[in-house]
């Protein structure tokens with residue numbers, strides 16, 4: 001099973017109204033690896049990962065074509081709600097639900113989907129908090145609204161919330177860009193542990209971060225896939241000139 | 253350069269002064285109205301007012317118990333109709349039909365409805381309910397007030413829901429929650445305070461409506477809580493007693509006005525105290 005393929009993408013194109021932002025490309029995302037998506041801003045990174053759990057289509061006027069296979073199943077022929085349970089997402093801004101306590105936030109994916117067993121919910125919430133290293137830190141604040149937490153803690157609550165539904169893949173869209181360096185470092189450490197159990201795709205505009213944490217790197221530019229390979233190769237020995245100049249900061 | 257700076261400073265001071273003055277004037281006006289009504293209404297606000305029926309002309313000690321009860325019933329009925337319908341329409345406008353032609357249609361309908369003079373709503377309800385049932389009734393009054401509430405609640409709900417960041421909807425959808433659960437369990441509770449305060453404003457708007465009640469609930473001098481019978485209400489009684497040529501009746505009207513305002517203001521205060529608010533940063 002080593003290096004097996006978790007997501008198989010083929011001919012992926014995406015539009016906002018009539019404007020095409022993904023030009024049609026394919027790739028295979030490896031199971032239990034961290035894949036970093038890099039590229040100049042506006043090149044379609046967010047759009048790309050939002051196509052992987054059917055979040056793209058919630059934008060009015062947005063359209064997708066091509067296929068994305070999760071294991072063997074085409075996610076575009078499945079129920080999007082179920083796909084999103086299997087492929088979770090963490091956003092740039094820590095979007096905790098303001099009307100809920102930390103506990104309720106993390107339990108939301110399960111409790112609102114009908115899990116009533118209090119004991120089971122508590123176990124899941126505690127396990128998820130432990131996974132993101134917050135169980136001790138938050139402690140008795142768990143039943144309070146999340147408002148008092150730092151943005152790094154909030155982002156970890158959001159990651160815990162995504163983990164609680166026990167997804168197979170986690171998509172992250174610049175999860176550290178609203179955080180200070182120490183909080184970012186915590187999240188990076190966390191990702192390296194999480195990849196034992198999950199497949200992770202992370203968009204980042206931070207080259208050092210991509211180089212530090214990822215196993216594979218995708219470079220997108222203007223809606224096209226320019227380069228995809230193991231991170232050391234892409235960073236040390238890129239095949240394409242455009243990749244090299246982006247990584248070295250010579251062009252945007 | 254120096255002259256320009258001075259100009260700016262003077263303008264800025266003028267504007268600040270103007271805003272301050274407006275604030276003072278509006279708070280002053282509010283205090284004046286409340287003070288005036290309290291001054292005239294408070295002396296009559298005794299137990300009799302809330303427990304007795306109107307006394308015949310020339311007799312002491314009458315009250316407006318039936319009108320206080322009637323107003324509560326009418327407002328209750330209006331809420332029963334106006335709140336679910338209005339909030340439903342607001343959710344539709346904000347979450348479902350936002351950019352579609354049917355959403356535009358509903359928005360237009362809501363706008364037109366909020367522009368319809370309340371007396372017309374009264375006539376409309378008169379022709380469909382009062383004529384059919386062959387009687388003025390509390391039900392007809394409640395329906396008329398409810399219809400007047402709908403566009404107020406709908407537009408406010410839509411506006412408040414639009415303030416909830418799109419990121420919260422996305423975060424909830426990304427957890428694999430169905431759309432309607434995202435709206436009902438996450439977005440609505442987040443907006444509860446704004447929606448609730450909007451409801452109290454709509455209640456305030458209809459609580460003083462008099463014109464549509466002439467065609468629908470009319471009034472009643474006796475204690476009557478039946479939904480299919482004419483029912484008294486504070487605005488109708490205020491109108492009747494204030495325009496009568498008897499000093500004792502004028503006092504009842506003033507006290508009625510004070511009670512009506514107190515009901516409306518307590519509703520607003522209660523909503524502000526009871527409903528939790530969240531500031532969604534970002």
Ligand SMILES: Nc1ncnc2c1ncn2[C@@H]1O[C@H](COP(=O)(O)OP(=O)(O)O)[C@@H](O)[C@H]1O
Nearest residue numbers: 016021039040041042043044045046047048059
């Ligand atoms: N909701 C949207 N509606 C219309 N155009 C959009 C929307 N979101 C993104 N775009 C456009 O699509 C392109 C790709 O955006 P995005 O995927 O967000 O890029 P990135 O994440 O790489 O910065 C950009 O040109 C952007 O302007």
Ligand SMILES: [Mg+2]
Nearest residue numbers: 045046047173
């Ligand atoms: Mg982006």
